[in-house]
Amino acid sequence: MYDFHLHSNFSMDSKTSMDAMVLSAIANNLRSICFTDHIDLESTEKKIDFLFRTDDYFKEIKRVKYKHLGKIEILGGVEIGMQPHLKEKYELLLEQNPFDFVIMSIHSIAKKSIAIDNIFQEMPIEQIYKIYFNEMYEAVKLFDNYDVLGHMDYIDRYILNPLDIPNYDRYYEIISEILKIIIKKGKGIEVNTAGMRRGLDYFNPKPSILELYKDLGGEILTIGSDAHSAEHIGYNYRLAEKLIKDLGFKYIYIFKERKKFPIKI
Numbered sequence: 642m643y644d645f646h647l648h649s650n651f652s653m654d655s656k657t658s659m660d661a662m663v664l665s666a667i668a669n670n671l672r673s674i675c676f677t678d679h680i681d682l683e684s685t686e687k688k689i690d691f692l693f694r695t696d697d698y699f700k701e702i703k704r705v706k707y708k709h710l711g712k713i714e715i716l717g718g719v720e721i722g723m724q725p726h727l728k729e730k731y732e733l734l735l736e737q738n739p740f741d742f743v744i745m746s747i748h749s750i751a752k753k754s755i756a757i758d759n760i761f762q763e764m765p766i767e768q769i770y771k772i773y774f775n776e777m778y779e780a781v782k783l784f785d786n787y788d789v790l791g792h793m794d795y796i797d798r799y800i801l802n803p804l805d806i807p808n809y810d811r812y813y814e815i816i817s818e819i820l821k822i823i824i825k826k827g828k829g830i831e832v833n834t835a836g837m838r839r840g841l842d843y844f845n846p847k848p849s850i851l852e853l854y855k856d857l858g859g860e861i862l863t864i865g866s867d868a869h870s871a872e873h874i875g876y877n878y879r880l881a882e883k884l885i886k887d888l889g890f891k892y893i894y895i896f897k898e899r900k901k902f903p904i905k906i
């Protein structure tokens with residue numbers, strides 16, 4: 642098993658040490674894990690940066706890597722919260738830091754955090770979704786320094802009543818355009834299993850989006866639990882792998898030093 646989306650206490654929303662995460666990963670027989678702690682610049686309406694000191698991060702990754710050498714492979718990635726106006730800032734950050742793997746996620750729209758600010762009280766859900774996918778489209782057009790687009794329909798997790806989630810068909814055109822750009826630029830998308838422990842009955846993105854990705858010629862997929870605590874490492878990995886296989890994909894991918902490696906499933 643391979644978990645390529647994990648948070649430790651280098652992220653503002655996790656209290657779990659890297660050591661505790663690694664011990665759980667070993668106990669759950671994971672072969673390879675990649676920490677992808679959050680760097681979310683200007684994340685909220687108040688422009689709060691959620692970040693960590695990358696020197697300390699790489700030092701800690703190196704320490705746990707050697708401590709558990711031979712038992713598990715440990716890699717150091719990052720999950721960046723992209724907003725189109727932050728392109729240059731992220732370019733600089735990634736130029737200066739040798740991450741193994743970069744997930745680009747959309748956590749904020751219209752300069753407000755989806756999880757923290759009150760966007761759902763300010764606009765109708767359909768409009769929020771429109772802005773969400775428009776900004777995602779801008780991000781994949783503008784920015785190339787990432788490996789996979791994270792949890793594509795993550796916004797679904799924040800709709801209180803799942804029945805209010807707008808039908809995927811309404812956004813079919815823009816989702817297709819986003820996926821076409823990703824494929825053309827040689828990037829991938831991730832299957833994020835956290836959707837199922839966050840009130841949804843699917844992973845993010847939902848199977849219809851994965852199907853569309855496949856139909857458009859997409860091949861690069863990673864699997865990540867988005868665990869913020871030790872018990873969620875590798876969460877529903879086998880189910881995700883089965884879903885991917887059933888959809889006709891032959892490989893999942895892992896990344897090291899920003900290079901991709903296929904794993905037959």
Ligand SMILES: [Zn+2]
Pocket residue numbers: 720746748791792
């Ligand atoms: Zn995320």
Ligand SMILES: [Zn+2]
Pocket residue numbers: 646648720867
């Ligand atoms: Zn995450």
